[in-house]
Amino acid sequence: MARNVFYISDGTAITAEVFGHAVLSQFPMEFESLTIPFVETIDKANAVKKQINDCFITTGERPLVFHSIVQPEIRDIIYSSEGLDYDFLNTFVSPLEQQLGIKATPALHRTHGMANAGYESRINAINFTLDNDDGQTMKNMDSADIILIGVSRCGKTPSSLYLSMQFGIKAANYPFTEEDMDNLKLPEALKRNKHKLFGLTIDPARLHEIRQTRMENSRYSSMRQCRIEVKEVEMLYKKERIPYVDTSNHSVEEIAAKIIDIAGLKRHMF
Amino acid sequence: MARNVFYISDGTAITAEVFGHAVLSQFPMEFESLTIPFVETIDKANAVKKQINDCFITTGERPLVFHSIVQPEIRDIIYSSEGLDYDFLNTFVSPLEQQLGIKATPALHRTHGMANAGYESRINAINFTLDNDDGQTMKNMDSADIILIGVSRCGKTPSSLYLSMQFGIKAANYPFTEEDMDNLKLPEALKRNKHKLFGLTIDPARLHEIRQTRMENSRYSSMRQCRIEVKEVEMLYKKERIPYVDTSNHSVEEIAAKIIDIAGLKRHMF
Incomplete structure (x- = not known):
């Protein structure tokens, strides 16, 4: 049976998909994926958490959850689900803060937004x-x-x-x-x-x-x-x-x- | 002065760029980036290593190196440079191997290749x-x-x-x-x-x-x-x-x- 994967973001979820897809393509097995973008409210985050938990109950396997969530209160709700979190953004943000000597200032829609120069x-x-x-x-x-x-x-x-x-x-x-x-x-x-x-x-x-x-x-x-x-x-x-x-x-x-x-x-x- | 960033891959380097760009966009500072794709041979890897080291000598700051290199012998050469490695692929591959109970079988050009179904x-x-x-x-x-x-x-x-x-x-x-x-x-x-x-x-x-x-x-x-x-x-x-x-x-x-x-x-x- 294919392992279930969720790609979740408070933005477009394109980065989460690209990243998760690159990592998972190294594994010779089938994945069944679902992408949920624009998880911007507590209500929506709780609905997604329920969806992850339901998937765990139905399949008996903890789904993989790749996410790039900028807002901490949304992230905490996803973290509290039964999914296995792969949070590539935060994994690298702390070491970079140390290295650059500057605090990250997370902002929504910065990655794929229109604010980009050019x-x-x-x-x-x-x-x-x-x-x-x-x-x-x-x-x-x-x-x-x-x-x-x-x-x-x-x-x-x-x-x-x-x-x-x-x-x-x-x-x-x-x-x-x-x-x-x-x-x-x-x-x-x-x-x-x-x-x-x-x-x-x-x-x-x-x-x-x-x-x-x-x-x-x-x-x-x-x-x-x-x-x-x-x-x-x-x-x-x-x-x-x-x-x-x-x-x-x-x-x-x-x-x-x-x-x-x-x-x-x-x-x-x- | 803008901090120097290298995006390096033995493939297209698109994943390395998307990932690095997503992480760095959380930091309110300027970056000067260079992407080097298709680093597939030992010779090319050594040339890239020299480029990273030269950048360190010129600027006095260790450049950030985001990479997604599948071949271990190429990766080792980049690791041995003066750059600061952010290897998102391998950071997540080991925990996933444990979780999935299956070994990753890295293959070149799988992420953005034509082998993709569809x-x-x-x-x-x-x-x-x-x-x-x-x-x-x-x-x-x-x-x-x-x-x-x-x-x-x-x-x-x-x-x-x-x-x-x-x-x-x-x-x-x-x-x-x-x-x-x-x-x-x-x-x-x-x-x-x-x-x-x-x-x-x-x-x-x-x-x-x-x-x-x-x-x-x-x-x-x-x-x-x-x-x-x-x-x-x-x-x-x-x-x-x-x-x-x-x-x-x-x-x-x-x-x-x-x-x-x-x-x-x-x-x-x-």
């Missing part, structure tokens, strides 16, 4: 990426932080969006299409921004698979066409000395982190 | 959101998990994208425009999906501010027009009993978490 620029980055997705216009390429290039369905759009959403990077992207293949070269707007170009490539068999779900048995999705396009763009990357990554076996997080690392971009945090 | 469905959700952004088509509304509605520039697009990117939720969105205001009602495709509708609203003054940066001194961005539109959509939400949130003072994380909470959607984790 929140506006992040929203601007997301809008920039949407407006400059899939080569729909070339007029803003000069103000992009990075321009992802590659064949259709190699992962440009999700990667661009992750770069803007998570890291506040103005990422544009431009597709090379079937028609470009006979004489593949960089359009003028990309040529003058060559230092911002980053190539994506993909295993032709994987590309074929992805395109098949989009347009089954078409020329576009044929194994032959996928092979030709991938070969041509990789030759272009090498000829023009454009850095590139293979997206076949990587998540958007991994692709974005690799691009930032190789291109030497700044990772903003929100 | 990675494909997450990419599908992102594509769904892009294809169904801003009411560009109504034909897929029936297969949406949730449909955000609201006036132009109230936060529909970033919120939809966050829902799909972070939580794998197929979020469509539909805008009410100036022309709709005289006789505001739900289009047929939304009416038959009423249980999926979620309204966004915004303070008219904030909306005016946002629209001004987009189209200065236009009717669209005028304070009067912003007031009318917000008033009309809020009346519609109330009349049709559509749940809604005010986005004026909330980040995309907060808006998304609130929508999921109120609509009772499942948060998938990636």
Whole structure:
């Protein structure tokens, strides 16, 4: 039977989830998780405590409770439940207070709130990426932080969006299409921004698979066409000395982190 | 002087950043951060160790080092630096091993890798959101998990994208425009999906501010027009009993978490 896990927070609970998920992913077993955000009142905290206790009674096992609760009176109620507490925030706050010689001043909604410097620029980055997705216009390429290039369905759009959403990077992207293949070269707007170009490539068999779900048995999705396009763009990357990554076996997080690392971009945090 | 912080990982370092950022945001001081992902070899680890030690020599203060390193031989090298280690992964792994009665089997790239069940469905959700952004088509509304509605520039697009990117939720969105205001009602495709509708609203003054940066001194961005539109959509939400949130003072994380909470959607984790 899967072990029950609660992610609890007086904020969005996103940090508690990310943290708990990272720790639990090291264990080769199944977990049944429930996230409860915005536990901001005594009443709600007592209701959550009851839910944890009920889970213990039903399953006979104490549920794991990952939490990042800023308000002490809420935290105490959760602590008093039958759950096993993993309080990553407070575990590290005390040693840091000692080290930094300064008291923590917990405040609600600081981690994922709008008070973060640069929140506006992040929203601007997301809008920039949407407006400059899939080569729909070339007029803003000069103000992009990075321009992802590659064949259709190699992962440009999700990667661009992750770069803007998570890291506040103005990422544009431009597709090379079937028609470009006979004489593949960089359009003028990309040529003058060559230092911002980053190539994506993909295993032709994987590309074929992805395109098949989009347009089954078409020329576009044929194994032959996928092979030709991938070969041509990789030759272009090498000829023009454009850095590139293979997206076949990587998540958007991994692709974005690799691009930032190789291109030497700044990772903003929100 | 800002205290130096390193975020280090043999993976994307996203978890280390999220965790460290959450902990440090409790402290009212400045930090100067550097993220180093993909520290996968002994050579790279030694180079990072040198970087940490150089920082200590230059600043006279031991830098804070938040890390989530899975490989023990890499971890040992970072531990041997002059940095102050905050190793959230291992701090919690041992107590969890005891509790779960099972050994952790650390594996690289498990947290943010593609091995996650449902990675494909997450990419599908992102594509769904892009294809169904801003009411560009109504034909897929029936297969949406949730449909955000609201006036132009109230936060529909970033919120939809966050829902799909972070939580794998197929979020469509539909805008009410100036022309709709005289006789505001739900289009047929939304009416038959009423249980999926979620309204966004915004303070008219904030909306005016946002629209001004987009189209200065236009009717669209005028304070009067912003007031009318917000008033009309809020009346519609109330009349049709559509749940809604005010986005004026909330980040995309907060808006998304609130929508999921109120609509009772499942948060998938990636």
